[in-house]
Amino acid sequence: xxxxxxxxxxxxxxxxxxxxxxxxxxxxxxxxxxxxxxxxxxxxxxxxxxxxxxxxxxxxxxxxxxxxxxxxxxxxxxxxxxxxxxxxxxxxxxxxxxxxxxxxxxxxxxxxxxxxxxxxxxxxxxxxxxxxxxxxxxxxxxxxxxxxxxxxxxxxxxxxxxxxxxxxxxxxxxxxxxxxxxxxxxxxxxxxxxxxxxxxxxxxxxxxxxxxxxxxxxxxxxxxxxxxxxxxx
Amino acid sequence: xxxxxxxxxxxxxxxxxxxxxxxxxxxxxxxxxxxxxxxxxxxxxxxxxxxxxxxxxxxxxxxxxxxxxxxxxxxxxxxxxxxxxxxxxxxxxxxxxxxxxxxxxxxxxxxxxxxxxxxxxxxxxxxxxxxxxxxxxxxxxxxxxxxxxxxxxxxxxxxxxxxxxxxxxxxxxxxxxxxxxxxxxxxxxxxxxxxxxxxxxxxxxxxxxxxxxxxxxxxxxxxxxxxxxxxxxxxxxxxxxxxxxxxxxxxxxxxxxxxxxxxxxxxxxxxxxxxxxxxxxxxxxxxxxxxxxxxxxxxxxxxxxxxxxxxxxxxxxxxxxxxxxxxxxxxxxxxxxxxxxxxxxxxxxxxxxxxxxxxxxxxxxxxxxxxxxxx
Ligand SMILES: Nc1ncnc2c1ncn2[C@@H]1O[C@H](COP(=O)(O)OP(=O)(O)OP(=O)(O)O)[C@@H](O)[C@H]1O
Ligand SMILES: [Mg+2]
Numbered sequence: 305x306x307x308x309x310x311x312x313x314x315x316x317x318x319x320x321x322x323x324x325x326x327x328x329x330x331x332x333x334x335x336x337x338x339x340x341x342x343x344x345x346x347x348x349x350x351x352x353x354x355x356x357x358x359x360x361x362x363x364x365x366x367x368x369x370x371x372x373x374x375x376x377x378x379x380x381x382x383x384x385x386x387x388x389x390x391x392x393x394x395x396x397x398x399x400x401x402x403x404x405x406x407x408x409x410x411x412x413x414x415x416x417x418x419x420x421x422x423x424x425x426x427x428x429x430x431x432x433x434x435x436x437x438x439x440x441x442x443x444x445x446x447x448x449x450x451x452x453x454x455x456x457x458x459x460x461x462x463x464x465x466x467x468x469x470x471x472x473x474x475x476x477x478x479x480x481x482x483x484x485x486x487x488x489x490x491x492x493x494x495x496x497x498x499x500x501x502x503x504x505x506x507x508x509x510x511x512x513x514x515x516x517x518x519x520x521x522x523x524x525x526x527x528x529x530x531x532x533x534x535x536x537x
Numbered sequence: 538x539x540x541x542x543x544x545x546x547x548x549x550x551x552x553x554x555x556x557x558x559x560x561x562x563x564x565x566x567x568x569x570x571x572x573x574x575x576x577x578x579x580x581x582x583x584x585x586x587x588x589x590x591x592x593x594x595x596x597x598x599x600x601x602x603x604x605x606x607x608x609x610x611x612x613x614x615x616x617x618x619x620x621x622x623x624x625x626x627x628x629x630x631x632x633x634x635x636x637x638x639x640x641x642x643x644x645x646x647x648x649x650x651x652x653x654x655x656x657x658x659x660x661x662x663x664x665x666x667x668x669x670x671x672x673x674x675x676x677x678x679x680x681x682x683x684x685x686x687x688x689x690x691x692x693x694x695x696x697x698x699x700x701x702x703x704x705x706x707x708x709x710x711x712x713x714x715x716x717x718x719x720x721x722x723x724x725x726x727x728x729x730x731x732x733x734x735x736x737x738x739x740x741x742x743x744x745x746x747x748x749x750x751x752x753x754x755x756x757x758x759x760x761x762x763x764x765x766x767x768x769x770x771x772x773x774x775x776x777x778x779x780x781x782x783x784x785x786x787x788x789x790x791x792x793x794x795x796x797x798x799x800x801x802x803x804x805x806x807x808x809x810x811x812x813x814x815x816x817x818x819x820x821x822x823x824x825x826x827x828x829x830x831x832x833x834x835x836x837x838x839x840x841x842x843x844x845x846x847x848x849x850x851x852x853x854x855x856x857x858x859x860x861x862x863x864x865x866x867x868x869x870x871x872x873x874x875x876x877x878x879x880x881x882x883x884x885x886x887x888x889x890x891x892x893x894x895x896x897x898x899x900x901x902x903x904x905x906x907x908x909x910x911x912x
Binding site for chain 2: 362381382390394396402405413414417418
């Protein structure tokens with residue numbers, strides 16, 4: 305399958321001079337369309353930094369990110385916003401919902417940002433997603449009236465809504481119990497199988513990583529392992 | 538339109554803060570409307586009492602002449618469109634003499650109907666009626682009270698020629714000015730001609746009123762030039778009043794400007810606080826693809842909503858203040874002027890929009906990573 309994502313010699317240095325931290329020291333790998341991969345590593349190893357670069361939320365100190373054949377390093381702020389909206393779905397390490405808006409509005413925000421009115425198809429998909437995430441009946445609730453786990457599930461739903469090519473998830477189930485964690489990964493798997501959506505999931509939970517097809521390990525800002533994993537779901 | 542929706546939602550999410558700043562704008566705009574209308578009405582009233590019932594321009598005989606021709610009035614009003622009325626008059630100084638006083642009187646003779654167009658005498662009579670038959674005179678209230686002359690009495694006057702004349706008082710007027718009410722008297726054109734020894738076609742002056750009182754200087758200059766006469770205009774004779782009015786306008790403009798600056802600072806600081814409060818939300822929106830411009834527009838819309846809401850409240854409050862002022866007994870009434878109020882509203886909304894520029898800019902520059910990384 306074609307390469308969806310190419311990370312090429314990505315380096316990230318935070319700060320300058322004596323206090324500079326080399327969070328990434330030249331990380332290269334490619335992800336093909338339809339892959340279901342995880343990034344593991346200890347706290348502070350650079351996982352989030354890597355994900356933020358791939359997600360075009362941050363710019364590398366050197367190296368480049370190619371997404372769907374496009375060199376994103378050359379894109380301006382506008383172009384990067386567009387790619388984020390259309391091509392990428394995010395589930396952040398901390399659930400990031402808009403507290404002034406309802407669950408439904410948060411879920412459909414990516415479509416609203418793109419300036420679209422929801423199609424009947426998207427509506428039923430949104431409802432399905434809510435049901436899948438165990439959030440049915442909560443759509444009119446304000447986002448800040450939800451529990452942490454519920455917020456995280458809405459954020460996951462939002463990442464799925466625009467049918468992005470690549471979903472980047474940073475500890476997506478960090479706040480969820482075992483049962484909900486299992487549900488979320490089942491849902492990821494279903495979407496991956498049915499729509500061919502590519503997943504890149506950051507986790508420090510080995511058990512979670514074992515359920516993915518490929519495990520990338522980051523240690524001290526370097527990619528130290530990249531192994532296929534036979535997952536028999 | 539999403540920017541608008543988010544702006545409205547942000548405002549709604551902190552109703553107290555939104556209401557407070559709208560109240561601030563409303564008070565500012567109301568102050569502006571009230572002070573502006575007060576000064577405008579006050580000045581209109583002052584000007585009206587200064588020149589509302591007197592000549593704006595007086596045409597006097599030119600060099601070497603002692604009279605002006607009878608047709609000058611008609612010709613002057615024909616040549617200038619701003620002239621609303623032009624009245625040929627004969628003026629003389631008489632001296633009223635009774636047992637212990639001798640009082641100078643400034644007597645104006647002319648056609649009663651024409652004089653009325655300048656002095657509005659028929660509506661300003663406190664005794665008798667405004668009637669100028671042959672040998673009749675009207676005098677002012679102050680004169681009447683001071684010397685005990687009432688409608689129906691006889692008035693003995695010493696004419697400039699030295700000969701005495703007796704007129705019958707047909708009424709007493711109140712021109713709203715103490716000097717005029719003491720010193721002015723009006724007689725018919727014929728009696729004045731007799732007193733001055735003038736022919737039917739000879740007059741001492743033409744008194745003119747204009748539709749625009751502030752055009753008097755230019756019109757006077759043109760008329761003097763065209764008809765070769767002396768032209769005196771009220772502005773030249775009332776420099777003190779005018780500079781007083783100008784100073785008043787200036788200080789009113791300054792009050793209004795400071796009020797607007799206070800309003801602008803209020804909105805700007807509220808929006809700046811709001812921009813900081815909503816940094817996290819803006820970061821999320823940008824992370825999931827909202828563009829910089831759209832993000833900046835959120836604060837522009839917030840400012841617009843606050844500005845429009847506050848301004849509408851301010852107009853209502855301004856009208857209420859003006860209405861309240863109507864209850865207080867003052868010698869003049871404040872009229873709200875739609876044009877001025879529209880201007881205030883426009884300024885209010887513009888100021889609101891301008892004060893959103895800084896928060897809108899910082900919002901559009903915000904990098905989503907700052908929010909995503911800091912949790
Ligand atoms: N904005 C920043 N400024 C300076 N240093 C930073 C910044 N962000 C991250 N770092 C440093 O870069 C390194 C990698 O951080 P990163 O957040 O990528 O780790 P992580 O693997 O995601 O850790 P965790 O599992 O705890 O989320 C760390 O040493 C961190 O201290
Ligand atoms: Mg992290």
